[in-house]
């Protein structure tokens with residue numbers, strides 16, 4: 001095995017070599033983009049048929065050489081349940097057994113690490129509440145990161161080195177925790193501030209670091225605007241990146257008011273599909289060169305532009321290790337029928353609205369705001385927790401968990417109580433109840449966080 005630092009140094013070099021190409025694709029003509037999507041779709045389906053037994057059986061009637069983006073809808077749809085039930089047969093490297101990937105994820109204690117000197121793995125329950133495990137190959141990890149942040153990097157290009165503060169997951173099972181560890185370099189420096197830290201510590205850290213870019217969940221950015229207005233937080237970021245959750249208009253206004261900085265809204269899923277605003281127009285550019293997104297209604301019928309889709313089918317073009325072809329993601333997106341003033345041919349989507357603010361507010365001596373991430377990271381890191389629902393109570397939370405296999409609920413409760421205590425809620429009452437079933441919305445979505 002090669003040491004982590006050696007691999008990371010090599011990865012940063014490869015990242016630097018790939019950056020210009022990936023940034024340049026934003027300016028591709030519609031024709032060049034369409035040609036690339038067709039070529040890459042065919043290449044992906046060829047790989048899936050050659051190296052994935054599960055896909056081979058499902059796609060045996062498909063001729064990759066005749067396949068087109070328009071005829072993609074003739075292919076079967078796959079779900080997260082399909083992925084998790086057939087994981088070993090879907091991945092294209094026989095060494096990537098789910099047990100092995102899960103054991104790797106279990107071994108990450110806050111630190112990024114390579115699997116088999118080549119792969120990165122992450123776990124996420126996404127907005128559907130069902131846990132999924134995803135593996136990226138060497139180049140796929142680089143491309144996924146650039147897909148999320150290339151519009152930001154384009155804005156930073158030619159300026160001084162970027163100093164990005166990343167306010168994200170504490171657990172290394174989540175991309176937002178590991179990608180900054182992999183790719184932080186002299187040119188794009190990234191420092192993580194795990195959300196499990198108490199706010200005064202985050203504020204002190206940011207005051208010391210003086211980031212040029214502030215990157216975090218909207219609820220956290222919102223909390224930081226209060227710290228800035230109070231005078232405790234004294235930073236001057238040139239750009240603010242809002243990621244992972246709906247950016248409500250009042251939060252955008254508060255951020256712009258606090259720092260006078262533009263807010264880039266970034267949306268991404270652990271599956272590798274992403275979109276980012278460029279800072280010049282409304283909405284976010286889909287990474288059309290990296291994934292084909294089909295907006296559909298609840299029954300899977302195509303939804304036209306300017307109409308909200310109940311879910312999307314995603315075909316990820318760049319990560320052949322885990323071919324995701326027409327993979328269902330239950331995020332609500334609206335593809336806009338307009339071009340951006342920046343001129344990019346990459347389609348625009350409206351600001352993802354998704355769920356409303358899921359943060360829990362508790363009244364103690366002062367109001368304590370608890371981001372759902374505290375719960376999500378603890379629950380999501382346990383491989384046998386399949387689904388969960390967290391219901392706020394006046395003194396803590398009642399949590400329903402659907403498990404598959406043993407879970408140490410006592411330890412989980414202790415971890416959550418300790419996390420809440422650090423945030424200013426000592427003695428919180430947490431109950432954890434194993435359940436056989438969690439009620440879903442008609443859309444198939446699970447409302448995971450129920451504030452009081």
Ligand SMILES: [Zn+2]
Pocket residue numbers: 278279280281285340341342343344
């Ligand atoms: Zn644009």
